[in-house]
Amino acid sequence: MYSEKVMDHFQHPRNVGEIENASGVGTVGNAKCGDIMRIYLDIDDNGIIKDCKFKTFGCGAAVATSSMATEMVMGKSIQEALQVTNKAVMEALDGLPPVKVHCSLLAEEAIHAALWDYAEKH
């Protein structure tokens, strides 16, 4: 049912945690399942994402997509990070079952919310 990459990122999630004094924080909820996700971004003076961490109460698909998404935005500019869609993340994970696609949206939305939070502060 789940690809090897999904199981790997689910069982060994990357970048779980919080960032103190983060440049931007985004918290989003999933109306469909009631799960929540928070993403922390550390952005340097050149607008490059230096660090990215996440916390979620969501399911394995939410954990795997957040793990992959945080890896994909790391080192990117804000413009580049905005192009990391949930579709790109799912492709990088070799796909997700259709019933779990809504879970993958949490990571994309939380990253956007964190970038928005950063933009508002600057």
Place this chain on the structure above:
Amino acid sequence: MYSEKVMDHFQHPRNVGEIENASGVGTVGNAKCGDIMRIYLDIDDNGIIKDCKFKTFGCGAAVATSSMATEMVMGKSIQEALQVTNKAVMEALDGLPPVKVHCSLLAEEAIHAALWDYAEKH
């Protein structure tokens, strides 16, 4: 949103894993969110649950309820274990938000399925 006990069992889940040559194995799926749960029981000759482990792809609420449910059935007879309802598990966790109640059903259903699997083999 979540009680301290829920967060504790979510962040430090008890009894995660598999049991080789388990006396009973129960696998159930959650139609609402597409998550899956598997529970392994080790039952001795007197019908007492000696060990209980679980694996899930489900969310934090599914993890917390399974963690608590496996603790609650440990050491119990089959009859006693059947009385460990998802209501009792939620109470032991000081409650769950209404939107997450369906997640707590996974543990109860998986334990029942595993007991059924055991009964069919004996």
